[in-house]
Amino acid sequence: MIERRQYEASTPTGDYDASHYTYTPAGEIASVTDPSGNTFTTTYDLRGRKIQTTDLDKGTTTFTYDDLGRPTSTTDARGKKVFTTYDGLGRKTATHEGTVDGPLQTSFTYDTAAGGKGKLAKAIRHHDGAQYIDQVRGYDELGRVEAASVTIPAQQGALAGTYLYTKAYNLDGTVQSESPVVAGGLPYETVVHTYDTWQRPTRLTSPKGTYVNDTVYTATGKPLILELGVEPKRVWQTFAYQYGTQRLDRARSYREGLEGSDRNAVYHYTDAGTITSITDDSRDGVDNQCFTYDHLQRLTQAWTQGTTSACAAEPTDTLIGGPAPYWQGFTYDKAGNRTGETRHGLDGTADTVRTYTYAPAGQGNRLTQVAQTGPAGQRTDSYTYDATGNTTAVQTADGSPSTSTQTFEWDTEGDLAKVTENGSDETYIYAADGTRLIRKDPAGATLYLPDGTELRALNGASTTTGTRYYSFAGKTVAMRTSNGPITYLTSDHQGTSQVAVNSATMAARPGASPRSARSAASTTTPPGRATRASSAAPRTPRASPTSAPANTTPTPAGSSPSIPSSTSPTRNRGTDMATPGDPRSPSAIPMD
Secondary structure, eight states, X not given: OOEEXXXXXSSSOSOEEEEEEEEOTTSOEEEXXXXXXXXXXXXXXXXXXXEEEEETTTEEEEEEEOTTSOEEEEEOTTOOEEEEEEOTTSOEEEEEESSTXXXXXXXXXXXXXXXXXXXXXXXXXXXXXXXXXXXEEEEOTTSOEEEEEEEEOGGGGGGOEEEEEEEEEOTTSOEEEXXXXXXXXXXXXXXXXXXXXXXXXXXXXETTEEEEEEEEEOTTSOEEEEEESOTTSOEEEEEEEOTTTOOEEEEEEEETTOSSOSEEEXXXXXXXXXXXXXXXXXXXXXXXXEEEEOTTOOEEEEEEESSSSOOOSSOOTTTBOSSSOOEEEEEEOTTSOEEEEEEOOSTTOOOEEEEEEESOTTSOOOEEEEEEESTTOOEEEEEEEOTTSBEEEEEEEOSSSSOEEEEEEEOTTSOEEEEEETTEEEEEEEOTTSOEEEEEETTEEEEEOTTSEEEEEETTOSSOEEEEEEEETTEEEEEEETTSOOEEEEEOTTSOEEEEEETTTOOEEESSOHHHHGGGGGGOOOTTOOOTTTOOOOBOSOSSOTTXXXXXXXXXXXXXXXXXXXXXXXXXXXXXXXXXXXXXXXXXXXXX
């Protein structure tokens, strides 16, 4: 394929967006040119190994290899080099900054864990002269991790210590039980997983509480009923699916002993599976969210209607309604970058309009400015970047005599290391595998452990407080804090918590629901700007063309081995969003 055309019409006629591709004689992709005229190139050596990529947003990245073809170094456009070493068996042993003898960043040891001959034993992050250690304490007969720990050095004050977590397995490989970290006032418990004949999870229990009491599945294996807690204080989440496509048709959450639903969402789709509306008919009223898209399935309009009737083809002022009404519109350029955002005023209020400016055509996709006008006044956010496309500063001018500036610093591996705003710093430390381990803010520090436990230490404190999350069938269904009862969590189609129920009082509150986020709708953070609440790592808005038929993203030299763990809702690099959620929530608005 040398050209890919994406037509605006439903037939291959009329206007279209075109991406172009060139290839090496060996058939490897040599260049990709996006619809805006930005060209991204890749160079290979005689053995077909990628040795250089040139990206208008990320700059030039180079790669080197040893005689055995193993990646030995990666150098980004800032001149930052990560050098990788291996042992005689080809296993990654360390990464250094700059050269093979440069400052040690990570190190890995093997073979020393109980039952772990040939397997990873330790993964260590070296940071400011201290070691942050992920360690496997033992493997079972089938090579699965039975016990592991995380060790935090004394430099971290109340967070310092070794945190152990264990896991046991059934013969078929499913998890039989696990014992999470005991710290921060969280109790010791063995959480037991129960399955049906087809190895589908049905219960999640421990002596400290019943998190999932029962699960019923459809004939096609999809969850039908999820029962949290025990009588007389149970919470249910039920699901219905479309016949044939098996798409989610309805998701309902409700509490024992109460009439009505906390959430009763009905989903509608296009033939291609894109969500066109989510109608929540709960005890709080009808919240009918409607969505429209362009020819490339990019969100163009989102609004609420106050009835359960079908969404109108186009929103109007008189149509908007519901418990928390809104109406938003979005526009894009040919490369998919957002160029405009309109938050329509309601009840006679003027619109709030944001205009996004990028580098000139053919010079990349870096966002340079967001200008806002509306009832709250004028505001301009200006963005600057380093050579590799990481945001280094966001300067905000709102017409007042002074401007505010948020600055960002990035480490050699390209991870966000520090955010400074109004004289306050927030810093980050990462584990050897690149997942975020510690976040330090002006009030204290938070440790994210791989078993789903968070520990928080306030400045000057000698003890920590803890939060433990419980995962079941790929979703977080409950949480426990050191000073409170179990909280049951029911989620939406994206896995985002929508309703949180106190297991003791049965009081419910919005989790991360649309209704809890609407008050912040007028202050949604522009793309590329990090907030202390989200700790989002801002990078260049679009690092590479999404229309490429193959992956042309640079691969770091020698991916880091990692220690398997429970799925953690907190310790990760970022969040994947597959389908639209609530446009009032910052995470749901397209960030290009």
